[in-house]
Amino acid sequence: MAGLTKKVTSADVARAAGVSKWTVIRAFDPAAPIAEMTRTKVLAAAAQLDYRPNLLARSLATQRTHLVAILVDDFENPYKLPTLAHLTAALQREGMLGILININDSFDHFAAITDARSRQVDAIVLFGTVFRPEIVARAGSTPCFVLARESTIPGVTSVYTDPVPAMRALGEHLHGRGVRRPAFLRGPRTQSTALGRCREFVSFWAEQGVQVPVINAGVYDRESAAEAVHRWLPTVPGVPGCDALACENDILALGALDALRYRLGLRVPQDIAVVGFDDIDLAAAPSFDLTTYRQPFRDMVEALVQMLTGKRPAETLRLTGDLVLRGSS
Amino acid sequence: MAGLTKKVTSADVARAAGVSKWTVIRAFDPAAPIAEMTRTKVLAAAAQLDYRPNLLARSLATQRTHLVAILVDDFENPYKLPTLAHLTAALQREGMLGILININDSFDHFAAITDARSRQVDAIVLFGTVFRPEIVARAGSTPCFVLARESTIPGVTSVYTDPVPAMRALGEHLHGRGVRRPAFLRGPRTQSTALGRCREFVSFWAEQGVQVPVINAGVYDRESAAEAVHRWLPTVPGVPGCDALACENDILALGALDALRYRLGLRVPQDIAVVGFDDIDLAAAPSFDLTTYRQPFRDMVEALVQMLTGKRPAETLRLTGDLVLRGSS
DNA sequence: ACAGCCTATGCTACCGGTTGCACAAGGATG
DNA sequence: CATCCTTGTGCAACCGGTAGCATAGGCTGT
Numbered sequence: 001m002a003g004l005t006k007k008v009t010s011a012d013v014a015r016a017a018g019v020s021k022w023t024v025i026r027a028f029d030p031a032a033p034i035a036e037m038t039r040t041k042v043l044a045a046a047a048q049l050d051y052r053p054n055l056l057a058r059s060l061a062t063q064r065t066h067l068v069a070i071l072v073d074d075f076e077n078p079y080k081l082p083t084l085a086h087l088t089a090a091l092q093r094e095g096m097l098g099i100l101i102n103i104n105d106s107f108d109h110f111a112a113i114t115d116a117r118s119r120q121v122d123a124i125v126l127f128g129t130v131f132r133p134e135i136v137a138r139a140g141s142t143p144c145f146v147l148a149r150e151s152t153i154p155g156v157t158s159v160y161t162d163p164v165p166a167m168r169a170l171g172e173h174l175h176g177r178g179v180r181r182p183a184f185l186r187g188p189r190t191q192s193t194a195l196g197r198c199r200e201f202v203s204f205w206a207e208q209g210v211q212v213p214v215i216n217a218g219v220y221d222r223e224s225a226a227e228a229v230h231r232w233l234p235t236v237p238g239v240p241g242c243d244a245l246a247c248e249n250d251i252l253a254l255g256a257l258d259a260l261r262y263r264l265g266l267r268v269p270q271d272i273a274v275v276g277f278d279d280i281d282l283a284a285a286p287s288f289d290l291t292t293y294r295q296p297f298r299d300m301v302e303a304l305v306q307m308l309t310g311k312r313p314a315e316t317l318r319l320t321g322d323l324v325l326r327g328s329s
Numbered sequence: 330m331a332g333l334t335k336k337v338t339s340a341d342v343a344r345a346a347g348v349s350k351w352t353v354i355r356a357f358d359p360a361a362p363i364a365e366m367t368r369t370k371v372l373a374a375a376a377q378l379d380y381r382p383n384l385l386a387r388s389l390a391t392q393r394t395h396l397v398a399i400l401v402d403d404f405e406n407p408y409k410l411p412t413l414a415h416l417t418a419a420l421q422r423e424g425m426l427g428i429l430i431n432i433n434d435s436f437d438h439f440a441a442i443t444d445a446r447s448r449q450v451d452a453i454v455l456f457g458t459v460f461r462p463e464i465v466a467r468a469g470s471t472p473c474f475v476l477a478r479e480s481t482i483p484g485v486t487s488v489y490t491d492p493v494p495a496m497r498a499l500g501e502h503l504h505g506r507g508v509r510r511p512a513f514l515r516g517p518r519t520q521s522t523a524l525g526r527c528r529e530f531v532s533f534w535a536e537q538g539v540q541v542p543v544i545n546a547g548v549y550d551r552e553s554a555a556e557a558v559h560r561w562l563p564t565v566p567g568v569p570g571c572d573a574l575a576c577e578n579d580i581l582a583l584g585a586l587d588a589l590r591y592r593l594g595l596r597v598p599q600d601i602a603v604v605g606f607d608d609i610d611l612a613a614a615p616s617f618d619l620t621t622y623r624q625p626f627r628d629m630v631e632a633l634v635q636m637l638t639g640k641r642p643a644e645t646l647r648l649t650g651d652l653v654l655r656g657s658s
Numbered sequence: 659a660c661a662g663c664c665t666a667t668g669c670t671a672c673c674g675g676t677t678g679c680a681c682a683a684g685g686a687t688g
Numbered sequence: 689c690a691t692c693c694t695t696g697t698g699c700a701a702c703c704g705g706t707a708g709c710a711t712a713g714g715c716t717g718t
Contacts, residue, residue: 007470009674020698025675035696050469055447056389057674060703065385070429075414078407085404088431097444100399100429102417115426118384140379141336222610254614262615281405281551285583286591287616338704349668354705364666386704389673 008051017045028053059120066096068308069116073103073129076220077251079278080128083148083297087127090305096122109135117142123308130191143314147304148295149194151316159304161295162318167200167246169323170275170293174244175208177329179273182244183213183236185229185252187220197248197277213242217252225255230263240264240272244329250276250283253290257328273329279321289327296321337380346374357382388449395425397637398445402432402458405549406580408607409457412477412626416456419634425451438464446471452637459520472643476633477624478523480645488633490624491647496529496575498652499604499622503573504537506658508602511573512542512565514558514581516549526577526606542571546581554584559592569593569601573658579605579612582619586657602658608650618656625650 014021019042026032027042045051059065068091072080084100091098099121101112109131116124117140124139128148136144136156144156151158174182182205186198198214205212213236217228225247233241245260247253253276260266260274268274276283279294296319303319306312343350348371355361356371374380388394397420401409413429420427428450430441438460445453446469453468457477465473465485473485480487503511511534515527527543534541542565546557554576562570574589576582582605589595589603597603605612608623625648632648635641 007674011674021675022699023697026697033694033696038696052443052447054389054449054674056385056394056449057703058676060383060385060389060674060705061676063703067428075410078410081404081407081410084413084429085431088429089433089436092431092436097428097430097448099396099426100413100417101426102414102421104418107418107421114381118381119426120383120385222614254611254616258615282583282611285551286587287583336704340704350705351669352667355667362664362666367666383704386673387706389675389704390706392673 007054008049009054010051013042013046013049013051016049017042024051025053063120065120065122067119067121068096068098069101069112069119069121069124070098070127071101071103071109071112071116071124071129072127073109074220075102077128077249077278078280078282079250079295079297082281083127083301086298086301087125087147087305090301094305094309096309098125103129110138113138113142125304125308130188130194143308145304145308145314148297148300149191150196152194157307157314157316159300159307159317159319161293161300161321163196163200165320166277166293167197168204170246170277171201171204173291173323173325174246174273174275174329177273179244180210181238181242182210182246183215183232183242184246184248185215185217185225185256186248187217187252189216191220195248201246217255220249220251222251222255222258225252226259226263229256229259233260233264240266242272244273244275247274247276250278250280250290250292252276253292253328254282254288257288257290269327269329275329279324283324283326291326291329292324294322294324336383337378338383339380342371342375342378342380345378346371353380354382392449394449394451396448396450397425397427398430398441398448398450398453399427399456400430400432400438400441400445400453400458401456402438403549404431406457406578406607407609407611408579408624408626411610412456412630415627415630416454416476416634419630423634423638425638427454432458439467442467442471454633454637459517459523472637474633474637474643477626477629478520479525481523486636486643486645488629488636488646488648490622490629490650492525492529494649495606495622496526497533499575499606500530500533502620502652502654503575503602503604503658506602508573509539510567510571511539511575512544512561512571513575513577514544514546514554514585515577516546516581518545520549524577530575546584549578549580551580551584551587554581555588555592558585558588562589562593569595571601573602573604576603576605579607579609579619579621581605582621582657583611583617586617586619598656598658604658608653612653613655620655620658621653623651623653 010021010024013024024042026034027039088098123143126146133153146158148160150160184198184201202212215228215232217225245256257274276290276292279292283290283292303317307314339350339353342353353371355363356368417427452472455475462482475487477489479489513527513530531541544557544561546554574585586603595601605619605621608621612619612621632646636643
């Protein structure tokens with residue numbers, strides 16, 4: 001019955017309770033000066049009519065929507081699902097909700113940011129997406145944050161895992177295991193520069209006097225990784241042509257692992273070691289048992305949400321994660 | 330500069346162009362009667378000031394937000410990420426955006442639906458979540474859809490994969506391979522009833538005169554599945570105690586597969602066959618090579634979005650998927 | 659020259675809240 | 689008993705659009 005009738009507004013409740021609509025509003029504001037008896041009367045009438053304040057109208061008046069745009073351009077990497085879970089949960093704890101925006105060929109950053117701003121979102125979160133400075137400029141006065149990626153743009157705060165200690169930890173681990181001819185497998189070139197993992201890994205080995213070949217998978221995708229490794233390894237002198245494969249993230253590593261074992265007939269870790277980055281759930285599966293570097297996703301999200309609620313100053317944060325040693329290395 | 334100044338409204342553009350704010354609005358409406366010269370002048374002024382209509386104000390006036398609430402309560406199952414990608418893309422093609430709402434212990438269906446309605450969303454999508462009739466009643470006049478789950482509630486439209494032909498196909502496949510003592514591994518009991526996979530699998534084998542034992546993993550989680558299988562199988566007479574394991578979804582199947590191979594030392598498929606449901610990306614990995622039943626996620630999403638835009642009558646749809654034969658059976 | 663019509667523009671009222679001010683009622687104070 | 693203060697309530701104005709009516713002014717037809 002209640003569902004079929006027109007929407008209930010504060011004026012309706014006011015009429016039912018015999019007060020003005022402003023008094024109704026006050027009844028819902030714990031800090032407002034209002035007689036206890038009146039409040040009780042109003043709340044009873046509101047409950048009776050199933051009144052809910054219209055947040056659209058409130059947002060228009062207060063200039064705050066408690067809405068955050070979350071821009072994602074790559075739904076291939078499994079770590080994004082649990083991280084989205086953390087992010088939405090953290091936002092909800094703060095009374096906010098996230099609008100999930102899919103950046104793709106027909107809806108680019110430009111369109112997404114324009115749309116988000118028209119909707120008056122309180123903030124924009126670029127979650128693991130590629131971006132260019134001029135794109136962020138479109139955000140105008142809307143605060144812009146980058147999650148899980150380095151931001152080289154001044155004024156754009158980012159929270160991500162510091163690649164320097166991470167790649168050093170992975171490098172030292174491999175070096176300690178006797179690795180001397182490692183290769184690096186990365187995804188799209190543009191994104192890689194924003195991650196710095198390749199750069200740091202290569203730089204670590206340069207210190208050891210080793211030049212690391214870099215393989216391009218082109219996309220962050222298990223199958224593409226498998227193909228890239230399958231094509232590349234046989235072209236390198238030696239059997240196998242390298243003794244370790246460091247991958248930009250776990251999903252590439254899983255593809256690589258499968259290609260090494262099932263297409264190239266190699267034993268991991270005996271013939272070649274494999275390490276990834278992220279520590280996604282499947283990395284722990286005995287079938288893969290992948291050595292990787294765990295990103296502190298939960299902490300990253302918590303820090304980001306504190307920044308966008310203003311509970312913490314907005315400044316770029318580089319967090320460190322943990323080396324997770326498993327059987328693949 | 331533009332970012333630091335106050336928000337630009339139609340009145341500002343009107344002032345700049347020397348017209349009234351209503352004329353500004355008309356300039357942006359292709360169907361409005363307006364002199365071409367005026368329109369040009371207004372659009373120029375708008376571009377100059379970087380004016381964007383405030384969709385909040387528009388929504389308040391038109392009573393349409395073009396916002397859809399997407400309720401998710403389980404972020405464990407990897408199929409949800411690509412499906413979210415499809416869903417957001419499809420919504421965006423229709424000029425809508427999705428608010429991703431995380432249902433959990435501190436923010437339940439009740440709170441989520443109340444909040445979503447206060448925000449005046451055009452529709453609510455329950456994406457693979459458990460729900461009770463009284464919860465949906467809270468949606469009031471806001472249309473409610475269930476994606477990837479059966480809805481037993483009258484008036485609530487759902488789009489899901491028909492478990493009848495699906496489990497029959499899996500059952501017949503296993504039967505044809507000589508399986509005679511299969512078991513079924515499922516997740517939480519409450520959700521299972523809304524999926525019907527267990528029911529239909531058991532019923533298929535009943536027709537063959539076989540009673541299927543049902544194992545509870547408790548949660549849709551790889552590790553829980555592995556533990557459940559590891560605990561259960563040794564308690565059953567015979568080595569192994571069953572000759573096939575059908576799992577409610579792929580993520581359970583991957584956990585089961587690992588437990589069988591690495592904890593119980595069994596060979597798959599020689600000693601025991603394993604089949605899943607969903608066809609997630611990792612099911613195709615050579616390490617698992619899992620036989621499964623592919624859900625037509627893309628079609629499901631497309632149909633759902635057409636329903637919520639009104640391009641198609643809202644009625645429960647049971648789609649069929651495809652049996653995907655691989656090496657695990 | 660004037661009715662009749664059409665086009666382009668302005669205006670009022672409204673969507674459902676918020677904000678700050680005005681003011682009435684009642685109690686404390688001198 | 690007048691004054692001051694406190695508390696509680698009503699109200700106008702506003703947030704930035706939309707919808708539909710009113711009307712000015714140009715053009716056509718007779």
